[in-house]
Amino acid sequence: MPKQNPRTLFDKVWDSHVVEKLPDGTCVLYIDRHLVHEVTSPQAFEGLRMAGRKVRRPDATIAVVDHNIHTTDRSLPIVEEDSRIQVETLERNVVDFGVPYFPLRDARQGIVHVIGPEQGISLPGFTIVCGDSHTSTHGAMGALAFGIGTSEVEHVLATQTLLQKPAKNMLVRVDGKLAHGCTAKDIVLAIIGRIGTAGGTGHVIEFGGEAIRALDMSGRMTVCNMSIEAGARAGMIAPDDVTFAYIKGRPFAPQGEAFDHAVAYWRTLPSDDGAVYDTTVVLNAAELVPQVTWGTSPETVAPITGVVPDPEAADDEAKRVQLRRMLSYMGLTAGQKLSDIPIDVVFIGSCTNSRIEDLRAAADVLRGRKIAERVRGMVVPGSGLIKQQAEAEGLDRVFIEAGLEWREAGCSMCLGMNPDKIKSGERCASTSNRNFEGRQGQGGRTHLLSPAMAAAAAVKGHLTDVREFV
């Protein structure tokens, strides 16, 4: 057999899932895991029903409710009618089509991108899709994971495949050791700041380098989660012993001897020496300072020690117009110190930062402290199991005593599709992933940052450098 060219992690996962290559280069790509939630699936199931089709692989599919649901008392019904209808529709669909499902009152319920890895559903080398752009999160397992539209959700339900063309390879290498007070969130915000929201267009990003290898799985998920904010089709991190230790014993992961066989296969996945990337970007983790966004695009990010930039300094008029609009929406002035910006709301949660490690990092800052009087806020765990774990560790007490609300699992204030919204003109320090206009509520202003930074901001009542706290 001829020796194969060195291949990247993406190439290997892609190649091993091509069922057939069509004459124009489009591939029928096999999908190992399909995650389904209530917002983007109703029309897909309706389509199956109209065509008299079945779900081809219920045993490769998992459904959960997360976007629309309330994060308060779960014994109460969903008040908003259209949200309730979307949830009830999913519940009917999973019964009619035999799809495995974690209902609202199941401890395993949570944000779709949190529960996949947590349950051992998302595994290395897999192709994973979901009708949601932050499916990129699962790439932290060493999987090829990406978001799809509703017609594609239906396509996967019916055929367990997608029609796709391969992406280009991009390597983002983060060298060195992470600086004091910095986290995975700061790494990924700095990457987006460097390459821009279109920097990854057409590419799958592989994150590598010493600083990435040193991250735990939770941090790796944070990084991959936001690769979509850099415009990439997906983000991936090569699986290693950290990955395998994380997976071992999880409910839907292979067990016993099967696990060993799986690990043997997973060890073949990392990119070969000499594999070629279309684009390479290098960052030094040691130079990082905790990051915070100031505008309405994730690329408008700066170190907390910095100031709001001057739109007039931009090189072209279109850019100047855009920046002026951002500052006016955000209620900021050029030259203002970022650490002087007062906040009204703190949100610790979302598929970016709602895992137990994130909650611990926030609690470490908040322990024995109170949040500022002007601030209200909530902590929303990513899953019911994370909630249980946090309570076992006493983290809930830390948050409640500091003055924050301790909630049930869901997407919550990340996009305000449920009642958790910020009001027009309010400013939120948020651990989520998108700071678009109106994302957390009409007229609301969002600053993206790490959980520890959010906790520090809550205490001070304004954005602040967490390094004073830790």
Add this chain to the structure above:
Amino acid sequence: MTPFTILTGVAAPLPLANVDTDKIIPARFLKTIKRTGLGVHLFDTLRYDETGAERPEFVLNQPAYRHAEILVAHENFGCGSSREHAPWALLDFGIRCVIAPDFADIFHNNCFKNGILPVRLPREVCDQLIEDSKLGGNARITVDLERQVVVRPDGTEVHFEIDAFRKNSLLHGLDDIGQTLQHAPAIDGFESREKTEKSWMPAISVG
């Protein structure tokens, strides 16, 4: 999917560039569970005022265009969010064909998945068609997919390009799923190979 062969109908002029999917269907209408029913909200903010009354100046509110089946617009039609609700809203209103100088990728893709034909024609031609369509019901435009021509009211024909795979799908009303299912034996084969090669792979089931 309804096949698209020849369409003769009224074209509505929408001489705007960068019509984004938020304009086509605002986010507040995404909580639906159906593909249908979005037509009344098509172009909601352009079409209705704060009280919900129709803005008489908006083209689709004018008697001649209430049953328009073709839309002619300017550059970068369908940019922004990937919501498939945008083509669903167009289709529900009755639009089967959008003609513009170019389209945003995902929207372009989503059109084909829903039986809408997006036609790319140079800006000058779009402007001519916009002039034609200003004649309202007196000027019907024909879009012939088989021959790849748009026929103007005066009979002049304009040729357009289209990907052969997509043309065939639209002509025969084949959806992607139907076509992929033609590869069912290959998918079956792939699955049975995986069963042996990756026998460690667990199944998901919740009791």
